[in-house]
Amino acid sequence: MGQRIVTMISEEEIKKRVAELGAEIARDYGNKNLVLVCVLKGSFVFTADLARSIDANMRIEFLGVRSYGEGTASSGVVQITQDLSRPIEGEDVLIVEDIVDTGLTIAHLLDLFRTRRPNSIKVCALLHKPARTRIQVPIDYLGFTIEDKFVVGYGLDWSEKYRNLPAISVVESGE
Ligand code: IMP
Ligand code: MG
Numbered sequence: 001m002g003q004r005i006v007t008m009i010s011e012e013e014i015k016k017r018v019a020e021l022g023a024e025i026a027r028d029y030g031n032k033n034l035v036l037v038c039v040l041k042g043s044f045v046f047t048a049d050l051a052r053s054i055d056a057n058m059r060i061e062f063l064g065v066r067s068y069g070e071g072t073a074s075s076g077v078v079q080i081t082q083d084l085s086r087p088i089e090g091e092d093v094l095i096v097e098d099i100v101d102t103g104l105t106i107a108h109l110l111d112l113f114r115t116r117r118p119n120s121i122k123v124c125a126l127l128h129k130p131a132r133t134r135i136q137v138p139i140d141y142l143g144f145t146i147e148d149k150f151v152v153g154y155g156l157d158w159s160e161k162y163r164n165l166p167a168i169s170v171v172e173s174g175e
Helices: 011-029 044-053 104-114
Strands: 003-009 034-040 058-067 078-082 092-100 120-128 141-145 168-173
Touching (some): 011 044, 011 092, 034 044, 034 104, 044 092, 058 104, 104 120
Parallel strands (some): 034 058, 092 120
Antiparallel strands (some): 058 078
8 A cells, every 4th residue: 555745846946936825925014023923843944944034023833733543634633732832922923723623723823822911912823624624714825725634844844754745745555
């Protein structure tokens, strides 16, 4: 039983889109107190590339989340495994997510962060799977809309595997 990794979005396409997002974000934030929040683990590759494509001052924070319920379905119950290192009060927060699937994780994070009184809070997601939406969340900056397939690579995993693949890919099981 083998697995075939099929590229859905190539390195080149990702690179081009990340550069466009970075330019847009730099334009929008100008001299604001930008805080990029990298949602671990899936966003670590995207955040590293995105941060380097934004020509503006920023600080970068890491948030560890675990969504209860294993496998490929999100239960919507989000546990914070590692919190931000500093308060975000009065700052302009941009949450950086690998993928918005059901929307439950982002909805929870927006609720949580709003209680900390940032000046503004927005969402940047590399991928969005609208077919699986359970709760509508605002995505202020979006890389790509994709069909309802489980994707890996560029930080995204399948049981902790494949995060290091350079392209966004689909795992197909063959015989
Ligand atoms: P949501 O709460 O359902 O929107 O999903 C949030 C998290 O589920 C994402 O941040 C990913 O970590 C994970 N996830 C959802 N879809 C995929 C996928 O296709 N591949 C890998 N991880 C996924
Ligand atoms: Mg994630």
